[in-house]
Structures are given as structure tokens and as C-alpha cells.
Amino acid sequence: MLMGEKSNDQLVDSTQWCSRCGASLEAPRQQAAPETEVCDVCGAPLVPLETLYAPEPTATGFSEAPPLQPVAPPRRNPMALLVVALVAAAMLYFGFHMARRSGTDHPAGIGFGTPAPDFTLETLEGKSLSLSSLRGKAVLVNFWATWCGPCKIETPWLVELQNRYGSQGLQVVGVAMDESGKDEISRFARDMGMNYPVLLGKEAVGDAYGGVPALPESFFVGRDGKIVDRIIGLRDRQDIEDSVKKALNTSTSAGTGTTASGLIARR
Numbered sequence: 001m002l003m004g005e006k007s008n009d010q011l012v013d014s015t016q017w018c019s020r021c022g023a024s025l026e027a028p029r030q031q032a033a034p035e036t037e038v039c040d041v042c043g044a045p046l047v048p049l050e051t052l053y054a055p056e057p058t059a060t061g062f063s064e065a066p067p068l069q070p071v072a073p074p075r076r077n078p079m080a081l082l083v084v085a086l087v088a089a090a091m092l093y094f095g096f097h098m099a100r101r102s103g104t105d106h107p108a109g110i111g112f113g114t115p116a117p118d119f120t121l122e123t124l125e126g127k128s129l130s131l132s133s134l135r136g137k138a139v140l141v142n143f144w145a146t147w148c149g150p151c152k153i154e155t156p157w158l159v160e161l162q163n164r165y166g167s168q169g170l171q172v173v174g175v176a177m178d179e180s181g182k183d184e185i186s187r188f189a190r191d192m193g194m195n196y197p198v199l200l201g202k203e204a205v206g207d208a209y210g211g212v213p214a215l216p217e218s219f220f221v222g223r224d225g226k227i228v229d230r231i232i233g234l235r236d237r238q239d240i241e242d243s244v245k246k247a248l249n250t251s252t253s254a255g256t257g258t259t260a261s262g263l264i265a266r267r
Contacts, residue, residue, distance in 0.1 A: 110210055112228060116141070116221045117208040121175065121199035124186050129173070129197055132225070137171045138247035139221040140240075143206065145178035146188045148215040150234035155192045157237045161244055162196050168248055169223065172196035177206055177215065218243070222250030 110117070116139075120130040131139065142158060144151040155174075162172045174196060176185045182200065189198045206212040209219060213232060220229040220243045228250060229243040 110208075110227070112230075113226055115225050116219060116227050117205075119205045119208065121201065121205065124182065124189060124198050124200070129199060131173070131221070134171050134173070135225055136223055136252050137169045138165075138223055138244065138250065140170065140172045140244060140247070141175060141209075141219040141221060142172060143175050143177050143201065143209070143212045143215060143217045145176060145215050146180045146184055147178060151216045152192070154216050154234055154240075155194065157240060159193055159195055161241060165244055165248065170244055170248060174198045175201040175205065177201040177212060220244065220247040222247045223252045224250055226250070 116131060118130060118132045120128050123129055131141070140158070140161070142154075144155070158172050158174070162170060174189075174194060176198060178185075185198065185200070209217075216234065218231045218240065219227055220231075222228045228246045231240060231243060
């Protein structure tokens with residue numbers, strides 16, 4: 001058998017290579033130190049062949065990934081936080097301000113079974129009308145405005161109710177609570193076919209009725225001048241008619257039907 005062959009005919013490469021200069025070494029020199037061989041060309045210590053190779057891959061075929069480094073959370077912009085805080089504070093302030101104006105603090109004496117605050121306001125025809133002058137009738141005091149979308153839906157219902165129950169003693173009174181001007185209010189009333197008195201409202205009247213938190217808002221006053229029901233915002237037509245019937249089913253009693261504040265006329 002020749003040198004360099006094995007019995008199974010596979011060649012064995014007995015050549016060593018210098019890891020420093022790359023020289024082929026068939027017979028490296030022995031040094032004084034045992035088991036230490038050096039390159040015959042450059043004199044560098046020989047490194048075992050297996051240390052020159054990378055480790056075998058894992059079972060998946062890929063080397064193990066390095067551990068993930070923790071990621072620091074994003075830093076918040078102090079200016080953005082300040083803006084958010086200011087917006088929240090402004091919303092709280094205006095919400096509280098509107099709540100006070102909307103009647104959260106109702107005037108003393110306002111409620112079901114209490115006399116409706118009297119008032120005297122100017123009609124579109126330039127005349128004066130007082131709530132107390134309607135004593136003996138069931139009165140629907142409706143606060144509305146020309147810019148109010150739900151009011152446009154509700155107004156035809158009030159026209160129908162006035163036609164249907166007017167002969168039984170119902171009187172609808174519309175109080176316009178906007179600053180659009182008399183001409184625009186008159187045009188709105190004409191276009192909507194309002195068949196009941198339309199009054200030019202004042203803030204003092206709205207405050208007397210709790211601030212009018214939303215439009216439309218209606219108070220139902222019995223024949224005795226006392227409040228029997230109240231509807232805030234747009235409700236079903238049947239709800240309004242049921243409240244009208246409550247007011248119609250009351251009877252006239254002695255007294256003036258005004259509150260201690262008396263008339264709110266011309267304030």
C-alpha cells in the first residue's frame with residue numbers, strides 16, 4: 001500500500017499548512033518544548049487545523065442569533081403634553097361655564113307643580129304679550145332659534161298641535177332665543193307657517209326658566225299657571241302631545257300663577 005493511501009482507497013492528506021505564511025509543511029520542525037511544532041519557513045508556531053474552521057451550524061442550519069437588546073421607550077414631547085393639558089383645562093372651563101348658564105343651578109321655585117315665571121315680551125307685530133294674560137289656557141312655551149336644526153323638525157308638530165287642540169284651550173307660544181334680527185325671525189316664522197304668537201326672547205327670560213340648556217326646549221303650563229312638564233331637546237311628537245294633554249287636564253285655581261320674582265317684563 002502506497003504512502004498516503006488507506007485500505008479503503010481514500011487518500012489522506014498528511015500535509016500541514018502554516019497559519020501565518022501559508023507554506024505547505026510536510027515535515028515541520030520539532031522545538032524544545034514538547035508537542036510544539038513551528039513553521040519551517042517563517043518559524044511561527046503551528047495551530048491545529050480544526051481551530052481554523054468556524055463551528056458547525058446548529059440543527060436548523062443557522063447560527064444562534066444574538067440576544068435582543070432592550071429598546072428604550074420613546075421620549076414624550078413636553079410641548080405636546082403642555083398643549084394637551086391646556087386643551088383639557090379649556091374644555092373643563094367652558095363646560096363648567098355652559099353648565100352654569102344651562103340651568104344646572106335652577107332658580108328657586110322652578111319645577112313641576114310650581115308657578116311658571118311670568119314674562120312680557122314683544123311679538124313680531126310689535127305688541128306685548130305676557131304669560132299671565134293667558135291664564136286659564138294650557139300654554140306650551142317653546143324656546144327655539146332660527147339656526148336650530150331640530151327646531152325646524154319640531155315646529156310643524158307644534159303647528160299641528162295648535163290646530164288640533166287650540167279649540168280645547170291650548171296656546172303655543174314661541175320664544176325666539178337668537179340674535180338673528182326681527183326680519184329673519186319673521187321670515188322663518190312665515191316659511192314654517194307658525195300659527196301661534198312668536199316672541200322676541202331675552203336672556204333674562206331664559207335664565208328665569210333655568211338657562212335653557214338646549215334648543216328646542218318646551219315648558220308645559222297648566223290652566224292654573226303651574227308647570228306640569230318639561231321637554232329638553234328634540235323628542236318624539238307623541239311625547240309632546242302627551243305633555244299637552246297633561247296641561248289641558250288641569251283646572252284653573254285661585255292666585256296669579258306668578259313666581260316671587262314677578263314679571264320679567266322689559267328687563
